[in-house]
Amino acid sequence: MNPARIAVLAIAIVAGGIAAYLASGSDDKPAPVKQVAQLQTVDVLVAKNEIGLGQSVKPDDLQWQTWPAATASGTFIKKTERPEATKEITGSIARSPFIAGEPIREPKLVKADGSGFMAAILPTGMRAVSTEISPETGAGGFILPNDRVDVILTRREKNPDGKGGPDLAISEIILSNVRVLAIDQAPKEKEGQNAVVGKTVTLELKPEQTETLSRSRQTGTLSLALRSIADVNMVEQLDEDGQRARRGESVNVVRYGVVSPTTMQK
Incomplete structure (x- = not known):
């Protein structure tokens, strides 16, 4: 064999050996896979x-x-x-x-x-009582089931001066912070919004409150005042009839043309 060819072959064998050695000692290993915590x-x-x-x-x-x-x-x-x-x-x-x-x-x-x-x-010990209302006395139709309301009684009394003057309109809160169980709902378009206009409302009351409501329906007009949702857990001061406890209110009573302040207890 030609000596030149032998030399070239020897160089090729040596180069191949060096390349194999370098490849076997390489540190380019794949990065370890991170373990992801399993969410239970x-x-x-x-x-x-x-x-x-x-x-x-x-x-x-x-x-x-x-x-x-x-x-x-x-x-x-x-x-x-x-x-x-x-x-x-x-x-x-x-x-x-x-x-x-x-x-x-x-x-x-x-x-x-x-x-x-x-x-x-109905929770234990509570009663469901229905009463008639009008759109004007039902907060404009925006009262819905589960809302909290005050029930206001408005009645008229004759003018005490006895001279034919106009009757007096007296309003008082007879029930406070009571829950609305149901209201007959009829959607009605009002200024671009769907309002609910009800004619009958069903309230969740205690037995003594049902008596108060029944008596009040015979003496005047009932209105509902919608309360804030933040008032749900508010503790109200109630008297023995379940009415809201009220302090004395001062009104002017006219007797024989003389005006005198008088305190009324509700």
Whole structure:
């Protein structure tokens, strides 16, 4: 063999060996894969659709939804604990409305057991009493179920001066911070907004308050004053009849042409 060819072959073999050595000692290794912490989840029963106050829950209104286990409240219904909860909840009546996606909580539901919707949603010891109102006496039609209202009685009395003057209009709050259970709802367009104009309102009252309302309906006109949602838990000072406790109010009484201030206790 030609010596030149032998030399070239030897150089090629040596170069190949060096390349193989360098390749075997390379530090270009793939980066280690970071371990991602597995988020623990649990299946929670939620409202698939909106469920209104007094609505009977149907199977199509419910679904199981994956929920982070760390934020799942103890009041939530979990599939691991109650796999047949959908069947158990079906037929219950909503005491409070649910929005779509809201977890189902049993304190907001009640089993009717053959009773009507109103009897089912009434708390123990309370009564449902209906009374007529007009758009002018019902806060312009913006009172809805679950709102809180004051009931105002307005009555007319004869002028005490005895000279044929105009009658006096006297107004007082007879019931304070009571819950509206229902109102006959008829949507009506009013200045671009849908107002609800009701003619009959059903209030949640204590037994002694029902007597106060019944008496007041015979003596004058009843009006409703809508309260702020922040007043729901406000403690009212009530007397033995369930009326709002009031301090003495000063009015002017005219006797024989002489005006004198008098304090009236309600």
